[in-house]
Amino acid sequence: MSDHDVKRTIKGRRPQFFDDPAVDQLHGMVMAMATEMAVLYERIDTMERIAGAKGVMMREELARYRPDEQAQAEREAWRQRFLGRLFYLYREDLDDRLGQENEAQYQRFLKDIS
Protein backbone atom coordinates (compact mmCIF):
# COMPACT_ATOMS: atom_id res chain seq x y z
CA MET A 1 0.00 0.00 0.00
CA SER A 2 3.04 2.31 0.24
CA ASP A 3 2.34 3.30 -3.36
CA HIS A 4 -1.04 4.65 -2.30
CA ASP A 5 -0.56 6.47 0.97
CA VAL A 6 -1.40 10.15 1.18
CA LYS A 7 0.33 13.08 2.84
CA ARG A 8 -1.54 14.48 5.84
CA THR A 9 0.85 17.14 7.11
CA ILE A 10 0.81 20.72 5.83
CA LYS A 11 4.06 22.30 4.65
CA GLY A 12 4.44 25.81 6.06
CA ARG A 13 4.44 27.46 9.48
CA ARG A 14 1.26 26.99 11.50
CA PRO A 15 0.14 30.29 13.06
CA GLN A 16 -0.43 30.42 16.82
CA PHE A 17 -3.55 32.39 17.71
CA PHE A 18 -3.50 32.21 21.51
CA ASP A 19 -0.84 32.99 24.09
CA ASP A 20 -0.98 29.41 25.28
CA PRO A 21 -0.54 26.96 22.36
CA ALA A 22 -2.68 24.48 24.28
CA VAL A 23 -5.71 26.65 23.47
CA ASP A 24 -4.93 26.35 19.77
CA GLN A 25 -4.72 22.59 20.18
CA LEU A 26 -7.99 22.51 22.08
CA HIS A 27 -9.76 24.36 19.27
CA GLY A 28 -8.61 21.67 16.88
CA MET A 29 -9.64 18.86 19.21
CA VAL A 30 -13.05 20.32 19.98
CA MET A 31 -13.90 20.78 16.32
CA ALA A 32 -12.57 17.32 15.40
CA MET A 33 -14.88 15.90 18.09
CA ALA A 34 -17.77 18.04 16.88
CA THR A 35 -17.20 16.54 13.42
CA GLU A 36 -17.54 13.02 14.83
CA MET A 37 -20.68 14.08 16.73
CA ALA A 38 -22.15 15.24 13.46
CA VAL A 39 -21.33 11.82 11.97
CA LEU A 40 -23.15 10.05 14.84
CA TYR A 41 -26.09 12.42 14.61
CA GLU A 42 -26.41 11.69 10.92
CA ARG A 43 -26.23 7.93 11.49
CA ILE A 44 -29.05 8.03 14.04
CA ASP A 45 -31.08 10.35 11.84
CA THR A 46 -30.57 7.94 8.93
CA MET A 47 -31.67 4.97 11.05
CA GLU A 48 -34.82 6.77 12.13
CA ARG A 49 -35.67 7.78 8.59
CA ILE A 50 -35.02 4.32 7.11
CA ALA A 51 -37.04 2.68 9.88
CA GLY A 52 -39.80 5.24 9.34
CA ALA A 53 -39.88 4.49 5.62
CA LYS A 54 -40.37 0.80 6.52
CA GLY A 55 -43.25 1.64 8.81
CA VAL A 56 -41.32 1.47 12.09
CA MET A 57 -42.00 4.81 13.72
CA MET A 58 -38.73 4.94 15.64
CA ARG A 59 -38.79 8.68 16.12
CA GLU A 60 -42.26 8.56 17.68
CA GLU A 61 -41.39 5.48 19.72
CA LEU A 62 -38.26 7.20 21.00
CA ALA A 63 -40.29 10.27 21.94
CA ARG A 64 -42.80 8.09 23.85
CA TYR A 65 -40.17 5.93 25.56
CA ARG A 66 -39.82 6.31 29.34
CA PRO A 67 -37.03 4.33 31.02
CA ASP A 68 -38.07 2.12 33.94
CA GLU A 69 -36.32 2.30 37.31
CA GLN A 70 -33.61 -0.18 36.45
CA ALA A 71 -32.84 1.52 33.15
CA GLN A 72 -32.66 4.87 34.94
CA ALA A 73 -30.20 3.48 37.48
CA GLU A 74 -28.03 1.96 34.75
CA ARG A 75 -28.00 5.22 32.87
CA GLU A 76 -27.06 7.18 35.97
CA ALA A 77 -24.18 4.80 36.64
CA TRP A 78 -22.99 5.19 33.05
CA ARG A 79 -23.14 8.96 33.29
CA GLN A 80 -21.10 8.98 36.50
CA ARG A 81 -18.41 6.74 34.96
CA PHE A 82 -18.38 8.95 31.90
CA LEU A 83 -18.00 12.12 33.97
CA GLY A 84 -15.27 10.44 35.95
CA ARG A 85 -13.36 9.81 32.74
CA LEU A 86 -13.96 13.36 31.52
CA PHE A 87 -12.50 14.77 34.74
CA TYR A 88 -9.67 12.27 35.18
CA LEU A 89 -6.97 14.96 35.23
CA TYR A 90 -8.88 16.95 37.82
CA ARG A 91 -9.24 13.86 40.02
CA GLU A 92 -5.59 12.96 39.70
CA ASP A 93 -4.66 16.51 40.59
CA LEU A 94 -7.00 16.37 43.58
CA ASP A 95 -5.55 13.02 44.70
CA ASP A 96 -2.09 14.55 44.62
CA ARG A 97 -3.12 17.58 46.62
CA LEU A 98 -4.95 15.59 49.29
CA GLY A 99 -2.10 13.57 50.71
CA GLN A 100 0.75 14.03 48.30
CA GLU A 101 0.56 10.23 48.10
CA ASN A 102 1.37 10.06 44.44
CA GLU A 103 4.51 12.18 44.72
CA ALA A 104 5.76 10.40 47.86
CA GLN A 105 5.18 7.01 46.31
CA TYR A 106 6.94 8.11 43.14
CA GLN A 107 9.97 9.28 45.11
CA ARG A 108 10.09 5.91 46.93
CA PHE A 109 9.88 4.14 43.59
CA LEU A 110 12.75 6.20 42.15
CA LYS A 111 14.87 5.28 45.14
CA ASP A 112 14.01 1.60 44.74
CA ILE A 113 15.12 1.38 41.16
CA SER A 114 18.26 3.51 41.41
Next chain:
Amino acid sequence: MGSSSNAFAAVPQARHAMLVEPERDELARQEFVRSFKAYIQSGIVPGVHATYHGEVKPSFAMREGREPRDRHEIRQLMVPHPVFRTYASMQRVSQELLWDTVLDSVERELPALVDKGRAAAARRGDGAPLGSLVLDPSLTPPKYVTGVDIHCMPGGYCGERGTDDVAVGALYDRGVYLYALGMMGPMNDDIGGSAAKYLRDAFPDFRPRRILDLGCTVGHSTLPFVDAFPDAEVHAIDVGAPLLRYAHARAESLGRRVHFSQQDATRTNFPDGHFDLVCSSILFHETSAKALPAIVREAFRLLAPGGIAVHGDLPPFWAMDEFNQFMLDCETWYNNEPYWGAMREVNQVEVAVAAGFARENVRFMMAPSAYRAAAGHERGFEAGEFAPGNAWQVLVTRK
Protein backbone atom coordinates in the same frame (compact mmCIF):
# COMPACT_ATOMS: atom_id res chain seq x y z
CA MET B 1 -24.60 41.79 8.30
CA GLY B 2 -25.16 38.06 8.37
CA SER B 3 -27.79 38.51 5.69
CA SER B 4 -25.88 36.28 3.30
CA SER B 5 -26.74 32.99 5.00
CA ASN B 6 -29.28 32.11 2.29
CA ALA B 7 -26.42 32.08 -0.23
CA PHE B 8 -25.08 28.87 1.30
CA ALA B 9 -27.86 26.60 0.06
CA ALA B 10 -25.98 23.43 -0.75
CA VAL B 11 -25.67 22.74 -4.47
CA PRO B 12 -24.41 19.16 -4.82
CA GLN B 13 -21.11 18.78 -6.63
CA ALA B 14 -21.61 17.37 -10.12
CA ARG B 15 -20.45 13.76 -10.42
CA HIS B 16 -17.89 12.54 -12.90
CA ALA B 17 -15.76 9.40 -13.14
CA MET B 18 -12.75 10.79 -11.28
CA LEU B 19 -14.51 12.53 -8.41
CA VAL B 20 -14.15 10.69 -5.10
CA GLU B 21 -17.37 9.17 -3.85
CA PRO B 22 -17.35 9.71 -0.08
CA GLU B 23 -18.76 6.88 2.01
CA ARG B 24 -21.59 7.70 4.41
CA ASP B 25 -19.47 8.76 7.38
CA GLU B 26 -16.89 10.51 5.17
CA LEU B 27 -19.67 12.48 3.55
CA ALA B 28 -21.10 13.41 6.95
CA ARG B 29 -17.68 14.72 8.01
CA GLN B 30 -17.18 16.68 4.80
CA GLU B 31 -20.68 18.14 4.93
CA PHE B 32 -20.12 19.12 8.54
CA VAL B 33 -16.89 20.93 7.70
CA ARG B 34 -18.64 22.74 4.85
CA SER B 35 -21.43 23.71 7.27
CA PHE B 36 -18.78 24.78 9.79
CA LYS B 37 -17.20 27.05 7.18
CA ALA B 38 -20.58 28.45 6.22
CA TYR B 39 -21.30 29.07 9.89
CA ILE B 40 -18.00 30.90 10.34
CA GLN B 41 -19.06 33.13 7.46
CA SER B 42 -22.63 33.76 8.62
CA GLY B 43 -22.30 33.37 12.41
CA ILE B 44 -18.76 34.39 13.39
CA VAL B 45 -17.57 36.87 10.74
CA PRO B 46 -20.43 39.35 11.50
CA GLY B 47 -19.26 39.39 15.12
CA VAL B 48 -15.74 40.29 14.02
CA HIS B 49 -17.13 43.13 11.88
CA ALA B 50 -19.31 44.29 14.79
CA THR B 51 -16.38 44.15 17.23
CA TYR B 52 -14.29 46.33 14.96
CA HIS B 53 -16.94 48.88 14.05
CA GLY B 54 -18.65 48.96 17.45
CA GLU B 55 -15.68 48.67 19.80
CA VAL B 56 -12.17 48.67 18.41
CA LYS B 57 -12.49 51.51 15.89
CA PRO B 58 -14.43 53.89 18.17
CA SER B 59 -12.02 53.42 21.06
CA PHE B 60 -9.05 53.95 18.73
CA ALA B 61 -10.71 57.11 17.39
CA MET B 62 -11.28 58.36 20.94
CA ARG B 63 -7.66 57.75 21.84
CA GLU B 64 -5.99 58.98 18.66
CA GLY B 65 -8.46 61.49 17.27
CA ARG B 66 -8.54 59.70 13.92
CA GLU B 67 -9.60 56.43 12.29
CA PRO B 68 -7.16 53.57 11.67
CA ARG B 69 -5.15 54.36 8.57
CA ASP B 70 -5.08 51.13 6.65
CA ARG B 71 -5.42 47.35 6.86
CA HIS B 72 -2.03 47.05 8.57
CA GLU B 73 -3.05 49.34 11.41
CA ILE B 74 -6.40 47.57 11.70
CA ARG B 75 -4.52 44.31 11.91
CA GLN B 76 -2.41 45.54 14.83
CA LEU B 77 -5.59 46.49 16.67
CA MET B 78 -7.52 43.32 15.91
CA VAL B 79 -4.95 40.55 16.35
CA PRO B 80 -4.90 40.76 20.19
CA HIS B 81 -8.72 40.82 20.43
CA PRO B 82 -10.26 37.56 21.73
CA VAL B 83 -13.12 37.73 19.20
CA PHE B 84 -10.66 37.93 16.33
CA ARG B 85 -8.42 35.21 17.76
CA THR B 86 -11.32 32.80 18.01
CA TYR B 87 -12.43 33.66 14.47
CA ALA B 88 -8.96 33.25 12.98
CA SER B 89 -8.25 30.06 14.90
CA MET B 90 -11.57 28.50 13.89
CA GLN B 91 -10.99 29.50 10.27
CA ARG B 92 -7.63 27.73 10.31
CA VAL B 93 -9.05 24.67 12.05
CA SER B 94 -11.88 24.46 9.50
CA GLN B 95 -9.34 24.55 6.68
CA GLU B 96 -7.24 21.79 8.25
CA LEU B 97 -10.33 19.66 8.88
CA LEU B 98 -11.52 20.24 5.33
CA TRP B 99 -8.48 18.66 3.71
CA ASP B 100 -8.24 15.94 6.33
CA THR B 101 -11.84 14.80 5.88
CA VAL B 102 -11.44 14.73 2.08
CA LEU B 103 -8.17 12.84 2.43
CA ASP B 104 -10.09 9.96 4.06
CA SER B 105 -11.99 9.47 0.79
CA VAL B 106 -8.93 10.02 -1.38
CA GLU B 107 -6.84 7.56 0.61
CA ARG B 108 -9.53 4.87 0.52
CA GLU B 109 -10.12 5.28 -3.22
CA LEU B 110 -6.57 6.00 -4.37
CA PRO B 111 -5.71 2.61 -5.91
CA ALA B 112 -9.00 2.68 -7.82
CA LEU B 113 -8.54 6.36 -8.72
CA VAL B 114 -5.12 5.68 -10.19
CA ASP B 115 -6.63 2.88 -12.30
CA LYS B 116 -9.62 5.01 -13.26
CA GLY B 117 -7.21 7.79 -14.20
CA ARG B 118 -5.28 5.48 -16.52
CA ALA B 119 -8.47 4.10 -18.04
CA ALA B 120 -10.14 7.49 -18.48
CA ALA B 121 -7.01 8.95 -20.03
CA ALA B 122 -6.97 6.08 -22.52
CA ARG B 123 -10.77 6.11 -22.90
CA ARG B 124 -10.54 2.33 -22.79
CA GLY B 125 -13.43 0.73 -24.67
CA ASP B 126 -14.73 4.12 -25.73
CA GLY B 127 -12.56 5.01 -28.72
CA ALA B 128 -9.40 7.10 -28.74
CA PRO B 129 -8.79 9.85 -26.20
CA LEU B 130 -10.26 13.19 -27.22
CA GLY B 131 -7.39 15.28 -25.89
CA SER B 132 -3.84 14.51 -24.78
CA LEU B 133 -1.39 14.66 -21.89
CA VAL B 134 2.32 15.49 -22.12
CA LEU B 135 4.33 15.38 -18.88
CA ASP B 136 7.84 16.76 -18.45
CA PRO B 137 9.68 15.00 -15.61
CA SER B 138 12.61 17.43 -16.06
CA LEU B 139 10.49 20.45 -15.10
CA THR B 140 11.38 21.99 -11.73
CA PRO B 141 8.24 23.56 -10.30
CA PRO B 142 8.68 27.18 -9.16
CA LYS B 143 9.41 27.86 -5.47
CA TYR B 144 6.18 29.79 -4.99
CA VAL B 145 4.32 26.53 -5.67
CA THR B 146 6.49 24.21 -3.57
CA GLY B 147 7.65 26.46 -0.69
CA VAL B 148 4.47 25.96 1.31
CA ASP B 149 1.36 23.85 0.79
CA ILE B 150 -0.85 26.59 -0.66
CA HIS B 151 -4.16 27.06 1.17
CA CYS B 152 -2.94 24.35 3.59
CA MET B 153 -3.65 21.53 1.11
CA PRO B 154 -1.38 18.67 2.20
CA GLY B 155 0.98 17.82 -0.65
CA GLY B 156 0.39 21.13 -2.41
CA TYR B 157 0.00 21.18 -6.18
CA CYS B 158 3.02 19.02 -6.92
CA GLY B 159 2.92 16.32 -4.23
CA GLU B 160 3.55 12.98 -5.89
CA ARG B 161 4.04 9.63 -4.20
CA GLY B 162 3.23 6.55 -6.25
CA THR B 163 3.29 5.74 -9.96
CA ASP B 164 0.63 7.61 -11.96
CA ASP B 165 -0.39 9.39 -8.75
CA VAL B 166 -3.50 11.59 -8.97
CA ALA B 167 -4.10 12.13 -5.23
CA VAL B 168 -3.66 15.91 -5.03
CA GLY B 169 -5.94 16.32 -8.06
CA ALA B 170 -8.67 14.30 -6.36
CA LEU B 171 -8.09 16.21 -3.12
CA TYR B 172 -8.25 19.59 -4.85
CA ASP B 173 -11.39 18.78 -6.87
CA ARG B 174 -13.47 17.79 -3.86
CA GLY B 175 -11.81 20.25 -1.46
CA VAL B 176 -12.39 23.31 -3.63
CA TYR B 177 -16.08 22.55 -3.81
CA LEU B 178 -16.32 22.42 -0.01
CA TYR B 179 -14.05 25.47 0.39
CA ALA B 180 -16.12 27.54 -2.02
CA LEU B 181 -19.31 26.44 -0.22
CA GLY B 182 -20.64 25.46 -3.64
CA MET B 183 -20.57 29.12 -4.72
CA MET B 184 -18.54 28.26 -7.81
CA GLY B 185 -21.28 25.96 -9.06
CA PRO B 186 -21.58 22.16 -9.23
CA MET B 187 -18.54 22.00 -11.54
CA ASN B 188 -16.37 24.50 -9.58
CA ASP B 189 -16.10 26.38 -12.86
CA ASP B 190 -17.55 29.81 -12.19
CA ILE B 191 -14.36 31.80 -12.73
CA GLY B 192 -13.71 30.35 -16.18
CA GLY B 193 -17.44 30.33 -16.92
CA SER B 194 -17.82 33.99 -15.98
CA ALA B 195 -14.72 35.02 -17.95
CA ALA B 196 -15.89 33.08 -21.03
CA LYS B 197 -19.36 34.60 -20.79
CA TYR B 198 -17.86 38.06 -20.38
CA LEU B 199 -15.75 37.56 -23.54
CA ARG B 200 -18.71 36.38 -25.58
CA ASP B 201 -20.78 39.36 -24.43
CA ALA B 202 -18.03 41.97 -24.79
CA PHE B 203 -16.52 40.64 -28.04
CA PRO B 204 -19.43 38.94 -29.85
CA ASP B 205 -17.38 38.45 -33.05
CA PHE B 206 -14.36 36.96 -31.29
CA ARG B 207 -13.75 33.39 -32.56
CA PRO B 208 -10.52 32.05 -31.09
CA ARG B 209 -8.98 29.15 -33.02
CA ARG B 210 -6.52 28.20 -30.27
CA ILE B 211 -6.95 28.73 -26.54
CA LEU B 212 -4.41 28.29 -23.73
CA ASP B 213 -5.35 28.06 -20.04
CA LEU B 214 -2.44 28.85 -17.70
CA GLY B 215 -2.20 27.17 -14.28
CA CYS B 216 -5.21 24.98 -15.02
CA THR B 217 -4.97 22.69 -11.92
CA VAL B 218 -7.67 20.05 -12.52
CA GLY B 219 -9.28 22.01 -15.36
CA HIS B 220 -12.26 23.42 -13.43
CA SER B 221 -12.11 26.69 -15.35
CA THR B 222 -10.66 25.24 -18.55
CA LEU B 223 -13.78 23.35 -19.57
CA PRO B 224 -16.11 26.41 -19.79
CA PHE B 225 -13.85 27.71 -22.58
CA VAL B 226 -14.24 24.40 -24.45
CA ASP B 227 -18.00 24.85 -24.21
CA ALA B 228 -17.98 28.58 -25.04
CA PHE B 229 -15.77 28.12 -28.12
CA PRO B 230 -16.51 24.60 -29.40
CA ASP B 231 -14.50 25.03 -32.60
CA ALA B 232 -11.31 26.06 -30.80
CA GLU B 233 -8.32 23.81 -30.04
CA VAL B 234 -7.92 24.09 -26.25
CA HIS B 235 -4.59 23.67 -24.45
CA ALA B 236 -4.00 23.82 -20.70
CA ILE B 237 -0.80 23.82 -18.67
CA ASP B 238 0.24 23.43 -15.06
CA VAL B 239 3.42 22.51 -13.20
CA GLY B 240 2.08 19.53 -11.23
CA ALA B 241 2.02 16.10 -12.90
CA PRO B 242 -0.60 14.50 -10.59
CA LEU B 243 -2.91 17.46 -11.19
CA LEU B 244 -2.53 17.14 -14.94
CA ARG B 245 -3.15 13.37 -14.95
CA TYR B 246 -6.30 13.99 -12.97
CA ALA B 247 -7.29 16.96 -15.15
CA HIS B 248 -6.89 14.93 -18.35
CA ALA B 249 -8.84 11.96 -17.00
CA ARG B 250 -11.54 14.32 -15.70
CA ALA B 251 -11.87 16.12 -19.03
CA GLU B 252 -12.01 12.82 -20.95
CA SER B 253 -14.64 11.41 -18.60
CA LEU B 254 -16.71 14.57 -19.17
CA GLY B 255 -16.27 14.24 -22.95
CA ARG B 256 -14.22 17.46 -23.34
CA ARG B 257 -11.21 17.74 -25.66
CA VAL B 258 -8.26 19.44 -23.96
CA HIS B 259 -4.52 19.09 -24.59
CA PHE B 260 -2.74 19.18 -21.25
CA SER B 261 1.00 19.65 -20.81
CA GLN B 262 3.32 20.13 -17.86
CA GLN B 263 4.81 23.60 -18.30
CA ASP B 264 5.67 26.76 -16.41
CA ALA B 265 3.37 29.66 -17.37
CA THR B 266 6.28 32.13 -17.35
CA ARG B 267 8.09 30.26 -20.16
CA THR B 268 6.07 27.83 -22.24
CA ASN B 269 7.31 25.95 -25.30
CA PHE B 270 4.59 27.24 -27.64
CA PRO B 271 5.68 29.42 -30.60
CA ASP B 272 5.11 33.21 -30.70
CA GLY B 273 1.58 34.24 -31.66
CA HIS B 274 0.26 30.67 -31.36
CA PHE B 275 -2.97 31.52 -29.50
CA ASP B 276 -5.97 33.77 -30.00
CA LEU B 277 -7.03 33.48 -26.38
CA VAL B 278 -4.89 33.02 -23.28
CA CYS B 279 -6.65 32.73 -19.92
CA SER B 280 -5.97 32.03 -16.27
CA SER B 281 -8.27 31.59 -13.28
CA ILE B 282 -7.24 32.30 -9.68
CA LEU B 283 -3.64 31.83 -10.79
CA PHE B 284 -2.21 35.31 -10.10
CA HIS B 285 -2.58 35.27 -6.30
CA GLU B 286 -0.72 31.96 -6.06
CA THR B 287 2.36 33.18 -7.94
CA SER B 288 4.95 35.82 -6.94
CA ALA B 289 6.03 39.41 -7.55
CA LYS B 290 8.41 38.19 -10.26
CA ALA B 291 6.19 35.54 -11.82
CA LEU B 292 3.00 37.61 -12.23
CA PRO B 293 4.54 40.14 -14.70
CA ALA B 294 6.42 37.29 -16.39
CA ILE B 295 3.13 35.47 -16.97
CA VAL B 296 1.55 38.61 -18.48
CA ARG B 297 4.63 39.00 -20.74
CA GLU B 298 4.40 35.35 -21.79
CA ALA B 299 0.72 35.83 -22.61
CA PHE B 300 1.68 38.81 -24.81
CA ARG B 301 4.29 36.69 -26.61
CA LEU B 302 1.85 33.82 -27.14
CA LEU B 303 -1.00 35.93 -28.51
CA ALA B 304 -1.57 36.45 -32.22
CA PRO B 305 -2.36 40.04 -33.26
CA GLY B 306 -5.95 40.75 -32.16
CA GLY B 307 -5.73 37.96 -29.59
CA ILE B 308 -7.09 38.41 -26.07
CA ALA B 309 -5.77 37.42 -22.65
CA VAL B 310 -8.17 37.23 -19.71
CA HIS B 311 -7.03 36.62 -16.13
CA GLY B 312 -9.66 36.07 -13.43
CA ASP B 313 -9.15 36.36 -9.66
CA LEU B 314 -10.76 37.67 -6.47
CA PRO B 315 -11.28 41.43 -6.05
CA PRO B 316 -8.29 43.77 -5.50
CA PHE B 317 -8.02 45.75 -2.27
CA TRP B 318 -9.10 49.06 -3.84
CA ALA B 319 -12.49 47.51 -4.53
CA MET B 320 -13.32 47.23 -0.79
CA ASP B 321 -13.00 49.19 2.45
CA GLU B 322 -9.98 48.88 4.76
CA PHE B 323 -11.66 46.52 7.19
CA ASN B 324 -12.63 44.05 4.43
CA GLN B 325 -9.07 44.35 3.14
CA PHE B 326 -7.80 43.32 6.55
CA MET B 327 -10.23 40.39 6.70
CA LEU B 328 -9.38 39.20 3.19
CA ASP B 329 -5.69 39.53 3.99
CA CYS B 330 -6.05 36.91 6.75
CA GLU B 331 -5.50 34.36 3.98
CA THR B 332 -1.97 35.71 3.60
CA TRP B 333 -1.23 35.25 7.27
CA TYR B 334 -3.12 32.12 8.17
CA ASN B 335 -3.86 30.03 5.11
CA ASN B 336 -0.47 29.56 3.43
CA GLU B 337 -1.26 32.10 0.71
CA PRO B 338 1.98 34.12 0.91
CA TYR B 339 1.33 36.24 -2.21
CA TRP B 340 -2.42 36.74 -1.60
CA GLY B 341 -2.16 40.23 -0.09
CA ALA B 342 0.75 41.57 -2.13
CA MET B 343 -0.97 40.55 -5.37
CA ARG B 344 -3.98 42.68 -4.46
CA GLU B 345 -1.74 45.75 -4.31
CA VAL B 346 -0.31 45.19 -7.81
CA ASN B 347 -1.49 47.61 -10.49
CA GLN B 348 -2.26 45.02 -13.12
CA VAL B 349 -3.02 47.60 -15.80
CA GLU B 350 0.55 48.92 -15.54
CA VAL B 351 1.89 45.36 -15.57
CA ALA B 352 0.01 44.72 -18.81
CA VAL B 353 1.23 47.97 -20.39
CA ALA B 354 4.81 47.13 -19.40
CA ALA B 355 4.36 43.70 -20.99
CA GLY B 356 3.62 45.35 -24.34
CA PHE B 357 -0.17 45.73 -24.46
CA ALA B 358 -1.41 49.14 -25.68
CA ARG B 359 -3.04 51.00 -22.79
CA GLU B 360 -6.31 51.42 -24.71
CA ASN B 361 -6.48 47.63 -25.09
CA VAL B 362 -6.23 46.92 -21.36
CA ARG B 363 -9.33 46.64 -19.16
CA PHE B 364 -9.43 45.84 -15.50
CA MET B 365 -12.95 45.18 -14.36
CA MET B 366 -15.51 42.97 -12.70
CA ALA B 367 -17.07 40.12 -14.70
CA PRO B 368 -20.48 39.18 -13.26
CA SER B 369 -20.63 35.65 -11.88
CA ALA B 370 -22.25 33.56 -14.59
CA TYR B 371 -23.24 30.82 -12.15
CA ARG B 372 -24.72 33.02 -9.45
CA ALA B 373 -26.59 35.13 -12.00
CA ALA B 374 -28.08 31.96 -13.52
CA ALA B 375 -28.85 30.40 -10.13
CA GLY B 376 -30.30 33.62 -8.71
CA HIS B 377 -27.76 33.70 -5.86
CA GLU B 378 -27.23 37.35 -5.09
CA ARG B 379 -24.84 38.24 -2.34
CA GLY B 380 -22.89 41.29 -1.34
CA PHE B 381 -19.23 41.26 -0.52
CA GLU B 382 -18.36 40.73 3.13
CA ALA B 383 -14.92 39.30 3.46
CA GLY B 384 -14.36 36.34 5.69
CA GLU B 385 -12.21 34.14 3.57
CA PHE B 386 -13.34 32.89 0.19
CA ALA B 387 -16.28 35.22 -0.17
CA PRO B 388 -16.69 36.59 -3.65
CA GLY B 389 -19.49 39.02 -4.29
CA ASN B 390 -21.45 38.68 -7.49
CA ALA B 391 -18.47 39.21 -9.76
CA TRP B 392 -14.84 38.21 -10.38
CA GLN B 393 -12.00 40.57 -11.06
CA VAL B 394 -10.72 40.19 -14.62
CA LEU B 395 -7.74 41.67 -16.39
CA VAL B 396 -8.56 41.74 -20.10
CA THR B 397 -5.79 42.59 -22.54
CA ARG B 398 -5.93 42.64 -26.33
CA LYS B 399 -2.82 42.49 -28.51
